[in-house]
Amino acid sequence: MNRALRRGAPIALATSAALLLAGCAGGATPEASGTPTPDAAACMDVPSGDLSDSVKVDGEFSKAPTAEFTTPLEADELQRTIVTEGDGETTESGQKINAVVTTFSGESGDQLFSQPATITAGDDTLYQAFLAGVDCVPVGSRTVTVAPASTLYGDTGNESVGIKAGETVVIVVDVVEVQQPLKPADWTENVPEVKWGAEGEAPTVTLPKTDPSPDLQLKVLEEGDGATVGEGDSVTVQYQGISWDTGEIFDQSYTRGEPATFSTDQVIQGFGAALVGQKVGTKLIVTIPPEYAYGTEKSDQNALGGQTLVFLIEIVDTAPAGQ
Structure with a gap:
C-alpha cells in the first residue's frame, strides 16, 4: 500500500485510508487542502440504484463483512445504498469518521482489502466513491457503494490491492464512530x-x-x-x-x-x-x-x-x- 500514500508511508504504517486518496494509483496527487471545501458542506448527491441495492452484505458490524452480487458487475455511475441505518447522529462535513472499509472486486466478487480507516467527511483529497460511504449517514450505519472505474482508479487500476484497469469496485463501509482525540x-x-x-x-x-x-x-x-x-x-x-x-x-x-x-x-x-x-x-x-x-x-x-x-x-x- 505504500505506493498509495501521498508521501510514500511504508506499508506497515498505512491504513486503507491511504488508498482513498484521489490520484493515489500512481499518478500525481492533486494539489488539495485536505480539508472540506465549502461545497462539501452539503450532502453528496449519490442515489441508490439497482446495482447497489442488489449487493447482499452479511457479517457482524465493524468486522470484515461478506458481500454477494452477480459478477461481473459493471457500473456506469456511482450508487450508494444504506444497508443498515444506524441510530447515532448524522455525520457532518469536517468530522473524522472511524470506519471499517471493505472492498470487493466487481469482476470476481473477491474481497480486496478490509481494514479500519479514518475518513474525514468532505475531504476533497479523497475519492468520492469512499466519501459516499460516510456522507450524511447516522453513526452505526452500514453502506454499500458501487463505484465505476471512472470514479476510482480509471484505466490505471491499483495493482497494490488487485484492482484491475477499468474495474468496478464494491465498497462496504461500517460507520463506527466520530473520532475523538486519541492520547496515549x-x-x-x-x-x-x-x-x-x-x-x-x-x-x-x-x-x-x-x-x-x-x-x-x-x-x-x-x-x-x-x-x-x-x-x-x-x-x-x-x-x-x-x-x-x-x-x-x-x-x-x-x-x-x-x-x-x-x-x-x-x-x-x-x-x-x-x-x-x-x-x-x-x-x-x-x-x-x-x-x-x-x-x-x-x-x-x-x-x-x-x-x-x-x-x-x-x-x-x-x-x-x-x-
Whole structure:
C-alpha cells in the first residue's frame, strides 16, 4: 500500500485510508487542502440504484463483512445504498469518521482489502466513491457503494490491492464512530529494553515476557527540543515495528537507509497519536493494541490484524500539512 500514500508511508504504517486518496494509483496527487471545501458542506448527491441495492452484505458490524452480487458487475455511475441505518447522529462535513472499509472486486466478487480507516467527511483529497460511504449517514450505519472505474482508479487500476484497469469496485463501509482525540497513556510497566546501534545500524528492541497491555501506551526515551508535531503534519521519522504476538520485526526504516515521511492522519491511528504533540528530536516507544492498529481480525489481506504492535520511533522533522 505504500505506493498509495501521498508521501510514500511504508506499508506497515498505512491504513486503507491511504488508498482513498484521489490520484493515489500512481499518478500525481492533486494539489488539495485536505480539508472540506465549502461545497462539501452539503450532502453528496449519490442515489441508490439497482446495482447497489442488489449487493447482499452479511457479517457482524465493524468486522470484515461478506458481500454477494452477480459478477461481473459493471457500473456506469456511482450508487450508494444504506444497508443498515444506524441510530447515532448524522455525520457532518469536517468530522473524522472511524470506519471499517471493505472492498470487493466487481469482476470476481473477491474481497480486496478490509481494514479500519479514518475518513474525514468532505475531504476533497479523497475519492468520492469512499466519501459516499460516510456522507450524511447516522453513526452505526452500514453502506454499500458501487463505484465505476471512472470514479476510482480509471484505466490505471491499483495493482497494490488487485484492482484491475477499468474495474468496478464494491465498497462496504461500517460507520463506527466520530473520532475523538486519541492520547496515549504513560507507559510505566513492562517497557521493552532498547539498545541503540552504531550509526547506520538498526537498534535492538527486547520485549518483556509478559502479555501486552490492552491500552495505547507511550514512553518518551529521549525528549527533543525541535518543533512540535501537529495533527495532519507531514512528519519524517526513523522507526522499527515489532509484533508483540510473534516478537518479530515486520518493518523498519533503519534498514532502508533513509527515514520515512508521511502525514500523521494517513497511518494507523495509534502511530499517528503517538507523534502528535511530540517534538522533533524525540525518541519514543509506543505499544498499540489491535483496535488502534489493523483491527481485531486477521485475514489473508490483513496479516497484522488482531496483533498488538510496538513501534520504536525517532522524530527527524515535521512540517505543516500542505508544505
